[in-house]
Amino acid sequence: MSPKKVSLKDIALKAGVSAALVSYVLSGKGRENRVKKEKAEEIQQIAKNLNYQPNHLAKSLRSGKSHTIGLVIADISNPFFANIARVVENQARHHGYTVIYGSSDEDAAKSKDLIDVLLNRRVDGFIILSAENSEKQLYYLTEQNIQFVLLDRYFPEINTDYVSTNNCKASFDAGSHLVKMGYKRIGMIAYKSNMFHMLERMRGYKEALETHHLPGNELWLQEVVFSNAKTEICEAIDSMLSGSEPVDAIIFSTYNLAVNGLKYINRLGLRVPNDIAIVSFGQAEVFDLYSCPITYVMQDMENLGKAAVDILVKKIENPKEAIQQVLLDAKLIERESSKAKV
Amino acid sequence: MSPKKVSLKDIALKAGVSAALVSYVLSGKGRENRVKKEKAEEIQQIAKNLNYQPNHLAKSLRSGKSHTIGLVIADISNPFFANIARVVENQARHHGYTVIYGSSDEDAAKSKDLIDVLLNRRVDGFIILSAENSEKQLYYLTEQNIQFVLLDRYFPEINTDYVSTNNCKASFDAGSHLVKMGYKRIGMIAYKSNMFHMLERMRGYKEALETHHLPGNELWLQEVVFSNAKTEICEAIDSMLSGSEPVDAIIFSTYNLAVNGLKYINRLGLRVPNDIAIVSFGQAEVFDLYSCPITYVMQDMENLGKAAVDILVKKIENPKEAIQQVLLDAKLIERESSKAKV
DNA sequence: CCCTTTTGCTTAATCGTTTAACCAAAAATG
DNA sequence: CATTTTTGGTTAAACGATTAAGCAAAAGGG
Numbered sequence: 001m002s003p004k005k006v007s008l009k010d011i012a013l014k015a016g017v018s019a020a021l022v023s024y025v026l027s028g029k030g031r032e033n034r035v036k037k038e039k040a041e042e043i044q045q046i047a048k049n050l051n052y053q054p055n056h057l058a059k060s061l062r063s064g065k066s067h068t069i070g071l072v073i074a075d076i077s078n079p080f081f082a083n084i085a086r087v088v089e090n091q092a093r094h095h096g097y098t099v100i101y102g103s104s105d106e107d108a109a110k111s112k113d114l115i116d117v118l119l120n121r122r123v124d125g126f127i128i129l130s131a132e133n134s135e136k137q138l139y140y141l142t143e144q145n146i147q148f149v150l151l152d153r154y155f156p157e158i159n160t161d162y163v164s165t166n167n168c169k170a171s172f173d174a175g176s177h178l179v180k181m182g183y184k185r186i187g188m189i190a191y192k193s194n195m196f197h198m199l200e201r202m203r204g205y206k207e208a209l210e211t212h213h214l215p216g217n218e219l220w221l222q223e224v225v226f227s228n229a230k231t232e233i234c235e236a237i238d239s240m241l242s243g244s245e246p247v248d249a250i251i252f253s254t255y256n257l258a259v260n261g262l263k264y265i266n267r268l269g270l271r272v273p274n275d276i277a278i279v280s281f282g283q284a285e286v287f288d289l290y291s292c293p294i295t296y297v298m299q300d301m302e303n304l305g306k307a308a309v310d311i312l313v314k315k316i317e318n319p320k321e322a323i324q325q326v327l328l329d330a331k332l333i334e335r336e337s338s339k340a341k342v
Numbered sequence: 343m344s345p346k347k348v349s350l351k352d353i354a355l356k357a358g359v360s361a362a363l364v365s366y367v368l369s370g371k372g373r374e375n376r377v378k379k380e381k382a383e384e385i386q387q388i389a390k391n392l393n394y395q396p397n398h399l400a401k402s403l404r405s406g407k408s409h410t411i412g413l414v415i416a417d418i419s420n421p422f423f424a425n426i427a428r429v430v431e432n433q434a435r436h437h438g439y440t441v442i443y444g445s446s447d448e449d450a451a452k453s454k455d456l457i458d459v460l461l462n463r464r465v466d467g468f469i470i471l472s473a474e475n476s477e478k479q480l481y482y483l484t485e486q487n488i489q490f491v492l493l494d495r496y497f498p499e500i501n502t503d504y505v506s507t508n509n510c511k512a513s514f515d516a517g518s519h520l521v522k523m524g525y526k527r528i529g530m531i532a533y534k535s536n537m538f539h540m541l542e543r544m545r546g547y548k549e550a551l552e553t554h555h556l557p558g559n560e561l562w563l564q565e566v567v568f569s570n571a572k573t574e575i576c577e578a579i580d581s582m583l584s585g586s587e588p589v590d591a592i593i594f595s596t597y598n599l600a601v602n603g604l605k606y607i608n609r610l611g612l613r614v615p616n617d618i619a620i621v622s623f624g625q626a627e628v629f630d631l632y633s634c635p636i637t638y639v640m641q642d643m644e645n646l647g648k649a650a651v652d653i654l655v656k657k658i659e660n661p662k663e664a665i666q667q668v669l670l671d672a673k674l675i676e677r678e679s680s681k682a683k684v
Numbered sequence: 685c686c687c688t689t690t691t692g693c694t695t696a697a698t699c700g701t702t703t704a705a706c707c708a709a710a711a712a713t714g
Numbered sequence: 715c716a717t718t719t720t721t722g723g724t725t726a727a728a729c730g731a732t733t734a735a736g737c738a739a740a741a742g743g744g
Contacts, residue, residue, distance in 0.1 A: 061399045099442065118440075263631070378691085
């Protein structure tokens with residue numbers, strides 16, 4: 001039914017030459033293979049007329065390189081990740097690579113399946129935004145000598161390429177900013193997780209308090225379970241506000257926590273920043289909807305994505321390339337939600 | 343360097359049989375090809391031991407089917423589209439298909455490039471969220487006998503498969519709802535576009551006014567240019583509020599318009615819904631951040647994505663399948679921002 | 685016992701490219 | 715003029731899987 005794609009052979013037939021010659025010409029190797037100029041031009045003309053499109057599958061099969069990158073994303077419905085996906089796809093295209101993606105939905109098992117599928121498709125390498133407890137898959141990839149670059153989330157104990165935000169510093173900056181603005185009882189809501197980026201955010205927060213000689217309080221650092229976040233956030237906020245030392249500022253350590261946390265704060269009728277100051281990790285635009293513009297940690301998505309692709313492509317093209325571990329600084333965008341305490 | 347993937351031949355060698363036999367066994371065609379049971383089991387065992395992974399490229403080249411879907415998305419950084427992408431990828435995987443995506447960034451030229459790249463990769467078909475003025479590409483695909491399904495946005499003059507929201511009805515419902523709630527001067531902000539989904543949203547709005555015998559006003563329907571939306575939205579809102587008949591309600595016809603519009607409304611110090619009621623197309627969760635929960639048109643992303651994949655896969659597997667044009671109803675989620683006028 | 689059928693496999697072509705190796709004819713060299 | 719070099723190509727194998735066709739040996743039938 002379909003009109004049969006034109007192949008090298010079709011062009012060869014029409015030009016009265018062998019398929020090999022056509023291949024040489026069209027891959028720009030006419031010169032070094034001593035193809036006559038006129039013949040080369042004729043072949044190129046025919047190729048154009050027939051609208052020849054090389055079959056990438058055949059190319060890949062022959063060359064062992066698919067020029068395809070597998071992108072494993074923890075949760076593409078999270079706008080931060082969606083943006084990363086956009087940047088990655090764009091940058092990959094610049095390098096002549098195509099991206100196959102899949103969402104692991106923060107589930108290690110799903111992530112493994114996904115990686116297997118993509119491996120069968122012979123992707124040349126992976127960019128992985130790891131789900132929790134997915135280290136094993138990385139060891140597997142390493143064993144198999146398959147290139148990958150971790151993006152955003154990484155495991156310090158695995159010595160591999162990664163590109164991430166300096167989360168500790170970002171968190172430290174967020175905390176310090178609040179201190180500078182006069183807040184003294186600063187809390188943080190994080191996910192209960194052993195993922196390094198999350199631990200780093202907590203560490204930065206604690207260090208900020210210590211550095212500025214602020215006494216801590218156990219209740220101020222709340223960890224909620226991902227799968228049950230919506231309800232646990234409310235409880236977390238409740239307990240931060242209870243007791244003799246209620247917080248006067250909260251740092252949300254992810255976009256989702258912020259969205260749900262702010263919803264609850266709305267419901268409680270608290271005013272930001274008068275009743276409580278807010279700083280959040282996450283995505284910018286959305287926070288503009290809040291009655292009071294939210295101070296947030298802006299990650300450099302553009303460069304995170306680009307760096308990951310660049311490193312991966314380099315590694316694919318030369319597997320002996322040295323390991324690169326890149327930490328980009330985030331930028332704190334200061335706005336109304338954390339303005340100087342009165 | 344890499345440890346050379348195991349192929350059928352490797353298994354054949356180890357089992358002392360021909361590659362063909364291994365192929366028969368592993369593709370479950372042992373029975374009908376009269377392979378001895380013991381031999382079959384032995385081969386399967388060896389395959390497992392060697393951790394054999396079939397080379398999808400070779401399979402595809404041979405069969406002419408890549409089991410890959412090209413997903414062309416107008417703008418993946420828009421959370422609505424990102425979610426669609428998630429659903430599509432998931433559903434495709436269920437059918438044994440993989441998704442290659444690319445963002446066209448609402449640019450017809452980029453979209454064409456993207457389609458070409460994906461065609462070279464021999465995708466079996468496309469799911470396309472069209473950019474404006476990209477009809478030509480669709481004609482091209484039709485000519486080439488390549489299957490595609492339009493998702494979310496479609497062109498009524500092109501007779502092809504599509505899955506979309508009944509935008510006219512959704513818009514009509516939004517308008518009617520505002521009327522019922524006592525609003526009389528209802529405006530809409532839309533993109534200046536000849537995309538059908540946008541025209542439909544405007545049509546639904548107008549019909550709602552007519553049906554309820556409300557006099558219209560030219561100033562109430564504002565169209566802004568996509569590339570210059572941020573500033574034009576402000577002007578649009580200004581002119582809706584100016585004059586002798588300022589609007590008392592606004593329908594935003596997309597997520598982006600709403601985000602930017604609400605920002606401006608905040609800046610103007612207007613209270614929702616007392617000064618102005620709001621209904622928006624777009625994504626749910628985000629609107630919860632607004633001081634007053636926003637009434638919104640909820641599109642059935644899950645079923646939109648699933649239906650598109652199902653139709654496409656069916657078409658790929660049987661190109662003679664009849665054309666399917668699916669319009670799903672949206673649901674109006676009524677909340678504070680449009681509560682009964684006092 | 686000879687012929688047919690069944691069993692259990694192998695051979696070889698194919699998908700579309702790439703590329704090393706080869707070859708005949710023309711041109712250059714001594 | 716005989717030999718070498720250059721020119722302008724062609725052939726064939728390979729990538730890894732599929733599958734129609736073939737083929738020898740064993741089993742069954744009359």
